[in-house]
Amino acid sequence: MPEAIKLLQVSGLRTEFRTPAGAVQAVRGVSFGLDPGETVGIVGESGSGKSVTALTILRLIKSPPGRISAGSVKFRGIDLLAQDDAYMRSIRGNRISMIFQEPMTSLNPLMTVGDQLAEVMQWHQNLSRREGMNRAIELLRKVQIPSPEKRVRDYPHHMSGGMRQRVMIAIALACDPAILIADEPTTALDVTIQSQIMDLMLGLKDEFGSAVLMITHDLGVIAEMAQRVIVMYAGQVVEAGSVYEIFDEPLHPYTQALLRSVPKLGSRTEKGRHRLQEIPGLVASLINIPDGCAFRERCRFAGPECNGAIELQAAGDGRMVRCIKVA
Amino acid sequence: MTSAVAPGPLLRVNDLKVHFNAKSAPIRAVDGVSFDLARGETLGIVGESGCGKTTTGMSIVNLTQATSGDVIFDGVDLTHLHSLPKSRQLELRRRIQVVFQDPYSSLNPRKTLTQTLDKPLRIHGLTAAERKDRIAYLLEKVGLSPKQADRYPHEFSGGQRQRIGIARALAVSPELIICDEAVSALDVSIQAQIINLLLDLQEEFNLSYLFISHDLAVVEHVADRVAVMYLGKIVEMAPYQALFTDPQHPYTQALLSAIPVPDPRRRGARLVLQGDVSSPLNAPSGCPFHTRCARKSSVCQVVAPPLTGIAEDHSVSCHNL
Numbered sequence: 001m002p003e004a005i006k007l008l009q010v011s012g013l014r015t016e017f018r019t020p021a022g023a024v025q026a027v028r029g030v031s032f033g034l035d036p037g038e039t040v041g042i043v044g045e046s047g048s049g050k051s052v053t054a055l056t057i058l059r060l061i062k063s064p065p066g067r068i069s070a071g072s073v074k075f076r077g078i079d080l081l082a083q084d085d086a087y088m089r090s091i092r093g094n095r096i097s098m099i100f101q102e103p104m105t106s107l108n109p110l111m112t113v114g115d116q117l118a119e120v121m122q123w124h125q126n127l128s129r130r131e132g133m134n135r136a137i138e139l140l141r142k143v144q145i146p147s148p149e150k151r152v153r154d155y156p157h158h159m160s161g162g163m164r165q166r167v168m169i170a171i172a173l174a175c176d177p178a179i180l181i182a183d184e185p186t187t188a189l190d191v192t193i194q195s196q197i198m199d200l201m202l203g204l205k206d207e208f209g210s211a212v213l214m215i216t217h218d219l220g221v222i223a224e225m226a227q228r229v230i231v232m233y234a235g236q237v238v239e240a241g242s243v244y245e246i247f248d249e250p251l252h253p254y255t256q257a258l259l260r261s262v263p264k265l266g267s268r269t270e271k272g273r274h275r276l277q278e279i280p281g282l283v284a285s286l287i288n289i290p291d292g293c294a295f296r297e298r299c300r301f302a303g304p305e306c307n308g309a310i311e312l313q314a315a316g317d318g319r320m321v322r323c324i325k326v327a
Numbered sequence: 328m329t330s331a332v333a334p335g336p337l338l339r340v341n342d343l344k345v346h347f348n349a350k351s352a353p354i355r356a357v358d359g360v361s362f363d364l365a366r367g368e369t370l371g372i373v374g375e376s377g378c379g380k381t382t383t384g385m386s387i388v389n390l391t392q393a394t395s396g397d398v399i400f401d402g403v404d405l406t407h408l409h410s411l412p413k414s415r416q417l418e419l420r421r422r423i424q425v426v427f428q429d430p431y432s433s434l435n436p437r438k439t440l441t442q443t444l445d446k447p448l449r450i451h452g453l454t455a456a457e458r459k460d461r462i463a464y465l466l467e468k469v470g471l472s473p474k475q476a477d478r479y480p481h482e483f484s485g486g487q488r489q490r491i492g493i494a495r496a497l498a499v500s501p502e503l504i505i506c507d508e509a510v511s512a513l514d515v516s517i518q519a520q521i522i523n524l525l526l527d528l529q530e531e532f533n534l535s536y537l538f539i540s541h542d543l544a545v546v547e548h549v550a551d552r553v554a555v556m557y558l559g560k561i562v563e564m565a566p567y568q569a570l571f572t573d574p575q576h577p578y579t580q581a582l583l584s585a586i587p588v589p590d591p592r593r594r595g596a597r598l599v600l601q602g603d604v605s606s607p608l609n610a611p612s613g614c615p616f617h618t619r620c621a622r623k624s625s626v627c628q629v630v631a632p633p634l635t636g637i638a639e640d641h642s643v644s645c646h647n648l
Binding site: 265 | 375523541547586591594597599
């Protein structure tokens with residue numbers, strides 16, 4: 001099909017992990033695209049495969065036990081899964097960079113933040129250490145760290161959690177990447193700091209123009225930041241659409257139930273301490289997954305027709321849903 | 328059944344202080360906290376990391392030693408628990424239980440569900456037959472199957488483990504349960520199950536909850552009254568309606584506004600508070616919040632504002648209301 005080359009096109013991605021209990025199928029045929037400058041949110045609960053999807057895109061899956069068993073990740077038309085390690089090293093932190101949840105464990109405790117920032121640019125842009133340090137100060141200023149000339153010589157343990165996450169963002173943006181993958185970037189932070197980091201990311205996104213793949217379990221963060229949303233459950237995309245479509249008119253029973261089960265600020269009625277709408281049962285196990293809809297055992301609409309293979313289907317302009325009852 | 332209903336609250340905390348390293352440079356983790364909790368009531372304690380909410384809860388059950396202040400539970404001062412006879416200590420301990428945040432680290436991985444639940448019952452003197460019945464009853468109450476009774480913690484999911492933690496707390500028929508971030512580690516779909524379970528159990532057993540959480544949306548849902556803590560002090564305390572619809576302290580206002588709402592049409596409405604959460608290691612003088620406050624005046628840097636009543640049950644500590 002003659003189609004414009006996407007910035008990022010993930011197709012039929014499958015990742016599994018070998019364990020004594022059997023193969024854990026963490027990602028089971030995930031496909032989506034990302035356009036320049038847009039922010040796509042991937043939302044899901046523990047074990048939905050959202051983080052493994054992100055790690056697979058950058059080939060950060062340890063093998064063994066992990067294995068990328070099928071699919072392709074095309075970055076500007078080039079399949080990253082078919083490239084050698086040297087090529088991947090030239091992509092990571094340069095064209096596609098990543099921010100992780102825990103800024104304490106993802107920074108090197110033995111290097112100053114300035115050296116860590118400069119290292120990225122020395123590696124990818126052949127800057128000298130001095131040039132790298134000057135750029136590092138500039139970047140720390142961009143992420144609004146006060147007195148960056150001093151802070152550049154700090155070690156991570158000198159900084160608060162919010163500051164460390166700012167440093168992580170500075171490192172990720174150092175080489176002006178085309179894609180920024182943010183895996184739960186605000187989850188470990190207090191709410192007032194989370195709010196600062198979200199504002200910072202929204203501002204820098206406009207300035208740098210990177211596309212952002214935002215991975216989170218927090219529907220509030222998604223509503224605040226994303227333009228398009230992908231909902232994952234048990235290693236599959238169950239629904240995709242614009243942020244307004246997903247929140248205003250969710251189609252998949254899982255998305256509907258998820259939105260209803262979140263306690264919303266200001267939703268408690270006078271005197272009425274109503275029970276929350278819960279989703280019964282447990283999150284599906286990813287070992288020996290039966291055919292059919294993975295959500296059916298927790299779904300109030302499920303019927304015998306849900307036991308067969310269910311494809312992700314188009315449901316209107318750009319919307320996708322994996323439910324036989326809807327499509 | 329409880330004995331004659333005492334007038335007064337079930338729990339009264341008065342000017343509680345917990346200072347660590349008190350000799351050289353004291354860290355004032357909890358610095359003069361006072362509140363009451365009635366039978367069957369839920370008091371939510373909210374705040375960010377390091378505000379002292381967990382230390383407050385832990386010092387009530389003597390897991391952290393209070394530096395000064397009183398913790399009066401049904402007329403008895405728990406800060407002097409050790410001076411009471413052993414049997415009396417045991418009886419008081421039975422009546423307050425804790426549900427912890429992390430259902431992975433708060434259960435003994437080498438004990439089956441039955442063993443975990445059996446221990447408190449044995450300590451509190453039930454016979455083997457009574458214990459067996461009680462365990463079956465508890466499992467049913469928290470939504471676990473008796474078939475799972477001989478399994479180990481690793482065989483359960485996070486939500487199921489938190490049900491075990493709740494069963495363990497319920498085992499000895501407490502009157503007060505301290506829920507320390509009891510649902511924070513859970514996925515939203517499971518979190519809703521556990522919140523509903525806690526609400527059902529409260530109704531059935533007339534439990535009092537001290538519900539410690541950083542998640543204001545959850546607290547709004549479960550609490551009757553809410554106390555907001557900042558750097559070891561309560562800065563605002565009010566019934567949930569007043570606190571969530573008419574917050575008065577600038578910190579409460581900022582905290583409520585900072586929460587991202589799951590509604591894309593309300594994006595960008597957050598009030599962004601500048602600066603980091605101050606650390607109790609170098610707490611500012613005067614009002615603990617003045618370093619981040621948009622409303623601060625010169626007096627705030629010098630004098631710590633007292634918690635003052637502004638309406639029935641609603642008190643705030645701020646010079647510039």
